[in-house]
Amino acid sequence: xxxxxxxxxxxxxxxxxxxxxxxxxxxxxxxxxxxxxxxxxxxxxxxxxxxxxxxxxxxxxxxxxxxxxxxxxxxxxxxxxxxxxxxxxxxxxxxxxxxxxxxxxxxxxxxxxxxxxxxxxxxxxxxxxxxxxxxxxxxxxxxxxxxxxxxxxxxxxxxxxxxxxxxxxxxxxxxxxxxxxxxxxxxx
Numbered sequence: 369x370x371x372x373x374x375x376x377x378x379x380x381x382x383x384x385x386x387x388x389x390x391x392x393x394x395x396x397x398x399x400x401x402x403x404x405x406x407x408x409x410x411x412x413x414x415x416x417x418x419x420x421x422x423x424x425x426x427x428x429x430x431x432x433x434x435x436x437x438x439x440x441x442x443x444x445x446x447x448x449x450x451x452x453x454x455x456x457x458x459x460x461x462x463x464x465x466x467x468x469x470x471x472x473x474x475x476x477x478x479x480x481x482x483x484x485x486x487x488x489x490x491x492x493x494x495x496x497x498x499x500x501x502x503x504x505x506x507x508x509x510x511x512x513x514x515x516x517x518x519x520x521x522x523x524x525x526x527x528x529x530x531x532x533x534x535x536x537x538x539x540x541x542x543x544x545x546x547x548x549x550x551x552x553x554x555x556x
Contacts, residue, residue, distance in 0.1 A: 487550060
């Protein structure tokens with residue numbers, strides 16, 4: 369064997385491992401990005417009455433021209449959620465207004481301990497209140513934690529129960545139900 373050369377079996381093993389790694393990486397599902405927009409490349413937009421970003425992702429899947437999409441949450445002026453289909457894959461830009469993804473990427477909500485994304489826990493209300501502009505799910509969770517009678521909470525994004533975000537503090541833990549625009553959690 370020559371100096372600096374690897375035996376044929378080692379080279380074949382390295383090539384096989386590299387090919388296997390590429391297959392594994394290619395099979396990892398693409399994910400939609402929450403809190404990101406993809407401005408540009410729009411060829412179609414439509415209101416999404418359900419307010420659910422998964423409906424936007426599905427529209428893209430069903431349209432051969434679609435390469436990416438952006439979903440805008442309902443605005444505080446009472447407008448509905450909007451789905452933007454794109455014939456390109458524009459660069460993503462941070463923005464709490466939106467969720468965006470590429471064709472083939474469903475909507476996978478982030479998993480944060482103690483927080484249930486796209487979940488409502490209807491009923492069992494202790495009280496509810498409007499949140500100030502800029503306050504989010506963290507403020508709702510903190511209000512529940514500070515109230516000894518509160519066992520769980522539900523946060524509704526602006527545009528889902530009214531113009532402003534709303535926090536529902538729960539005296540009872542009710543079963544979770546999937547619902548776009550809502551975030552819940554159990555505190556105690």
